[in-house]
Amino acid sequence: MNRTSSDTAFPRRGVGARDTTLGTLTMIAGAMFVLGALVSIVTDWAWLALLVGFALLVYVVPQLHRVQAPADGWPGRLGGPLTAAGAAIVFLLGVVFLIWDAVGEPGEPAWTGVLSMIGFFGFLVGIVLFGIGSVMAHVVPRGAPLLMLLGLVAAIAIDMATGAFFEDEPTTTEWGFTSGFRSSA
Numbered sequence: 001m002n003r004t005s006s007d008t009a010f011p012r013r014g015v016g017a018r019d020t021t022l023g024t025l026t027m028i029a030g031a032m033f034v035l036g037a038l039v040s041i042v043t044d045w046a047w048l049a050l051l052v053g054f055a056l057l058v059y060v061v062p063q064l065h066r067v068q069a070p071a072d073g074w075p076g077r078l079g080g081p082l083t084a085a086g087a088a089i090v091f092l093l094g095v096v097f098l099i100w101d102a103v104g105e106p107g108e109p110a111w112t113g114v115l116s117m118i119g120f121f122g123f124l125v126g127i128v129l130f131g132i133g134s135v136m137a138h139v140v141p142r143g144a145p146l147l148m149l150l151g152l153v154a155a156i157a158i159d160m161a162t163g164a165f166f167e168d169e170p171t172t173t174e175w176g177f178t179s180g181f182r183s184s185a
Helices: 016-039 044-068 071-102 109-137 142-163 181-185
Strands: none
Touching: 016 044, 044 071, 044 109, 071 109, 109 142
Protein backbone atom coordinates (compact mmCIF):
# COMPACT_ATOMS: atom_id res chain seq x y z
CA MET A 1 0.00 0.00 0.00
CA ASN A 2 1.42 3.38 -0.98
CA ARG A 3 1.30 6.06 1.67
CA THR A 4 -0.09 9.42 0.73
CA SER A 5 0.46 12.79 2.32
CA SER A 6 -2.87 12.42 4.12
CA ASP A 7 -1.73 9.17 5.80
CA THR A 8 -0.04 9.89 9.08
CA ALA A 9 0.75 7.84 12.13
CA PHE A 10 -1.26 10.31 14.19
CA PRO A 11 -4.53 11.37 12.60
CA ARG A 12 -5.26 15.07 12.59
CA ARG A 13 -8.45 16.32 14.06
CA GLY A 14 -10.45 19.36 13.11
CA VAL A 15 -9.63 22.76 14.54
CA GLY A 16 -12.14 23.68 17.22
CA ALA A 17 -12.84 26.81 19.24
CA ARG A 18 -10.52 25.58 22.03
CA ASP A 19 -7.65 25.15 19.57
CA THR A 20 -8.27 28.61 18.15
CA THR A 21 -8.25 30.09 21.65
CA LEU A 22 -4.98 28.30 22.48
CA GLY A 23 -3.43 29.59 19.27
CA THR A 24 -4.60 33.12 20.00
CA LEU A 25 -3.29 33.04 23.57
CA THR A 26 0.05 31.68 22.34
CA MET A 27 0.34 34.53 19.84
CA ILE A 28 -0.56 37.05 22.57
CA ALA A 29 2.18 35.57 24.79
CA GLY A 30 4.68 36.01 21.95
CA ALA A 31 3.47 39.56 21.35
CA MET A 32 3.96 40.34 25.04
CA PHE A 33 7.59 39.20 24.81
CA VAL A 34 8.17 41.37 21.75
CA LEU A 35 6.36 44.32 23.33
CA GLY A 36 8.33 43.95 26.56
CA ALA A 37 11.62 43.84 24.68
CA LEU A 38 10.87 46.84 22.48
CA VAL A 39 9.31 49.03 25.17
CA SER A 40 12.13 48.23 27.63
CA ILE A 41 14.27 50.63 25.62
CA VAL A 42 12.04 53.47 26.83
CA THR A 43 10.91 52.40 30.30
CA ASP A 44 11.83 49.94 33.03
CA TRP A 45 8.16 48.97 33.49
CA ALA A 46 8.10 47.05 30.20
CA TRP A 47 8.83 43.84 32.09
CA LEU A 48 5.14 43.79 33.09
CA ALA A 49 4.38 42.74 29.51
CA LEU A 50 6.85 39.89 29.95
CA LEU A 51 5.03 38.81 33.11
CA VAL A 52 1.81 38.56 31.12
CA GLY A 53 3.66 36.50 28.49
CA PHE A 54 5.06 34.11 31.09
CA ALA A 55 1.66 33.77 32.80
CA LEU A 56 0.04 32.91 29.48
CA LEU A 57 2.71 30.29 28.77
CA VAL A 58 2.05 28.64 32.13
CA TYR A 59 -1.54 28.11 30.95
CA VAL A 60 -1.00 27.50 27.23
CA VAL A 61 2.01 25.15 27.03
CA PRO A 62 0.44 22.21 28.93
CA GLN A 63 -2.71 22.61 26.82
CA LEU A 64 -0.70 22.61 23.59
CA HIS A 65 1.21 19.55 24.75
CA ARG A 66 -2.10 17.71 25.26
CA VAL A 67 -3.16 18.64 21.72
CA GLN A 68 0.14 17.38 20.27
CA ALA A 69 0.75 14.27 22.41
CA PRO A 70 1.92 11.60 21.72
CA ALA A 71 3.21 12.79 18.36
CA ASP A 72 5.56 15.32 19.98
CA GLY A 73 7.65 12.48 21.43
CA TRP A 74 10.05 12.76 24.33
CA PRO A 75 10.96 16.42 23.59
CA GLY A 76 7.33 17.44 24.04
CA ARG A 77 6.81 15.22 27.10
CA LEU A 78 9.87 16.72 28.78
CA GLY A 79 9.74 20.21 27.31
CA GLY A 80 6.08 20.99 28.07
CA PRO A 81 6.25 20.60 31.86
CA LEU A 82 9.75 22.11 32.03
CA THR A 83 8.60 25.18 30.10
CA ALA A 84 5.49 25.62 32.24
CA ALA A 85 7.44 25.17 35.50
CA GLY A 86 10.22 27.56 34.44
CA ALA A 87 7.69 30.15 33.24
CA ALA A 88 5.78 29.80 36.53
CA ILE A 89 8.93 30.43 38.56
CA VAL A 90 9.84 33.47 36.46
CA PHE A 91 6.26 34.78 36.70
CA LEU A 92 6.06 34.33 40.47
CA LEU A 93 9.44 36.01 40.97
CA GLY A 94 8.25 38.86 38.78
CA VAL A 95 5.22 39.29 41.03
CA VAL A 96 7.52 39.27 44.08
CA PHE A 97 9.72 41.94 42.44
CA LEU A 98 6.61 43.97 41.59
CA ILE A 99 5.48 43.87 45.23
CA TRP A 100 8.98 44.81 46.39
CA ASP A 101 8.99 47.76 43.99
CA ALA A 102 5.64 48.88 45.42
CA VAL A 103 6.93 48.82 49.02
CA GLY A 104 10.25 50.47 48.26
CA GLU A 105 12.62 47.63 47.29
CA PRO A 106 13.73 46.24 50.63
CA GLY A 107 16.69 44.49 49.03
CA GLU A 108 16.96 41.33 47.01
CA PRO A 109 17.68 38.14 48.99
CA ALA A 110 20.22 35.73 47.49
CA TRP A 111 17.59 33.04 46.99
CA THR A 112 15.79 35.15 44.38
CA GLY A 113 18.85 35.21 42.13
CA VAL A 114 19.27 31.44 42.35
CA LEU A 115 15.58 30.79 41.81
CA SER A 116 15.53 33.24 38.90
CA MET A 117 18.36 31.39 37.14
CA ILE A 118 16.71 28.02 37.76
CA GLY A 119 13.40 29.29 36.40
CA PHE A 120 14.93 31.04 33.41
CA PHE A 121 17.16 28.15 32.34
CA GLY A 122 14.37 25.63 32.98
CA PHE A 123 12.14 27.76 30.75
CA LEU A 124 14.86 28.12 28.12
CA VAL A 125 15.69 24.39 27.89
CA GLY A 126 12.01 23.47 28.11
CA ILE A 127 10.88 25.83 25.35
CA VAL A 128 13.60 24.55 23.00
CA LEU A 129 12.56 20.94 23.65
CA PHE A 130 8.88 21.87 23.36
CA GLY A 131 9.54 23.60 20.03
CA ILE A 132 11.36 20.53 18.72
CA GLY A 133 8.45 18.35 19.87
CA SER A 134 6.00 20.69 18.13
CA VAL A 135 7.94 20.38 14.87
CA MET A 136 7.92 16.59 15.24
CA ALA A 137 4.18 16.45 15.96
CA HIS A 138 3.02 18.19 12.76
CA VAL A 139 -0.12 19.34 14.61
CA VAL A 140 0.46 23.08 14.46
CA PRO A 141 1.77 24.68 11.27
CA ARG A 142 5.43 23.68 11.02
CA GLY A 143 6.56 27.27 10.58
CA ALA A 144 5.19 28.35 13.98
CA PRO A 145 7.58 26.40 16.22
CA LEU A 146 10.47 26.99 13.81
CA LEU A 147 9.82 30.75 13.94
CA MET A 148 9.58 30.58 17.74
CA LEU A 149 12.90 28.71 18.00
CA LEU A 150 14.59 31.11 15.57
CA GLY A 151 13.21 34.11 17.48
CA LEU A 152 14.40 32.65 20.78
CA VAL A 153 17.94 32.10 19.50
CA ALA A 154 17.99 35.55 17.87
CA ALA A 155 16.74 37.27 21.06
CA ILE A 156 19.40 35.65 23.21
CA ALA A 157 22.12 36.32 20.60
CA ILE A 158 21.11 40.01 20.43
CA ASP A 159 21.06 40.23 24.22
CA MET A 160 24.54 38.73 24.39
CA ALA A 161 25.88 40.91 21.57
CA THR A 162 24.59 44.12 23.18
CA GLY A 163 25.68 43.10 26.66
CA ALA A 164 22.12 43.16 28.05
CA PHE A 165 22.30 39.45 28.89
CA PHE A 166 25.22 40.01 31.24
CA GLU A 167 24.45 43.46 32.66
CA ASP A 168 21.98 44.61 35.26
CA GLU A 169 22.64 48.29 34.61
CA PRO A 170 19.62 50.30 33.42
CA THR A 171 21.84 52.13 30.89
CA THR A 172 22.59 48.93 28.98
CA THR A 173 21.03 48.66 25.54
CA GLU A 174 18.14 46.30 26.10
CA TRP A 175 16.93 43.97 23.38
CA GLY A 176 15.51 40.48 23.30
CA PHE A 177 12.83 38.98 25.47
CA THR A 178 14.96 38.56 28.61
CA SER A 179 15.99 42.19 28.96
CA GLY A 180 12.80 43.57 30.46
CA PHE A 181 12.61 40.91 33.12
CA ARG A 182 16.29 41.23 33.97
CA SER A 183 15.91 45.00 34.38
CA SER A 184 13.32 44.40 37.09
CA ALA A 185 15.78 42.47 39.28
